[in-house]
Amino acid sequence: MIIKDSKFIKSTTKAKDFPKEGLKEVAIVGRSNVGKSSIINSLLNKKKIAKVSSTPGKTRTINFFLINNSVYLVDFPGYGYAKISKEERNSWKFMMDSYFLDRKELKKVILLIDSRHKPFESDLLMCDWIKYMNYNLSIIATKSDKLKYSEIKRNEKIFKDSFEVDDMLFYSVLKNSNREKLSEFIFSGI
Template identity: 40%
Template sequence: MKVTQAEFIISAVGPDQYPDDALPEIALAGRSNVGKSSLINRMINRKNLARTSSQPGKTQCLNYYRINDLMYFVDFPGYGYAKVSKTQRQAWGKMIERYLLERDPLQLVLQVVDLRHPPSKDDIMMREWLIHYDIPTCVVMTKADKLPKSQWQKHMKVIRNDLQLTSSNPMVMFSSELGLGKDELWEVISRYALTTDEVGNPQS
């Protein structure tokens, strides 16, 4: 999909702040520093609309980005960062759980994991939760450029097994640096969030 317009809308902490225009929403979940902001920026061809940070755990709200007036990317707080207080982690967890269970415009969750490492306990918990509630999910494996191509399949197999992925579960290998996987991921997102006409005419 050709992105012609992208803008940050709001950092929301509850349903009363969520947009009310009913556009489809694509949520991004993953541990801190897995590269969600870089992924968003690469997908929308912007360098710093989604702000990247060297400080894990900085994103503390649901950050909404509107794309082509057709959909939203909703960036979740990163999970699994030890220096965030237990109380804060619990508050984030409740916010995310409420969103995932109650948000009607949600069409797809992109679970973002680091291709270089086996899924963490938090990654596995998130995956099991998404399976339990039957929420459509695409696993995006970032930082592929940090690994030799000869190791890609080996690492993908570990992630596939640890996250209980079947052949019907979408998986996309991604590199924000190289743009690898960008078109493939847009195809997956479009299947869940856009009509055929919208895919062909992103400004409609």
């Protein structure tokens, strides 16, 4: 898909505020700090459309971005952040459930994982949860600028085996050179 137009529509934590036009949606999920908001900025070629921070826990709401007036890209708060209270964890889970448990508009989930690390238990759980709900799932391994080509190849095999997902892309927002490929990857099949 060629992105001609993109705009931020809304941030919310409540199901009653989710868009109601019935447009297709693609969700971006992953651990805190893995690079969800950064990859949205890179994809849309806008430096600050999604808020980025080097401190985990930057995104606290569900954020809807409208692409070409036809598809919503949805940015979520991350998980796996250690310094979080029980109440915050519960409210995160409540927010995730309110969106994911019955979202007909959701055509695909993109799970972001850190290309440098072995799969985290929380990532494997998220992967299982998405599959259990029967959503289409693809994986993007972020921050690939930190790895050598041989390390990418090695980790790709580990990730494909652990997550049992074939559809996988390594990406770096610093290199930013594969934006067309990223767009194709994110929106294919929806």
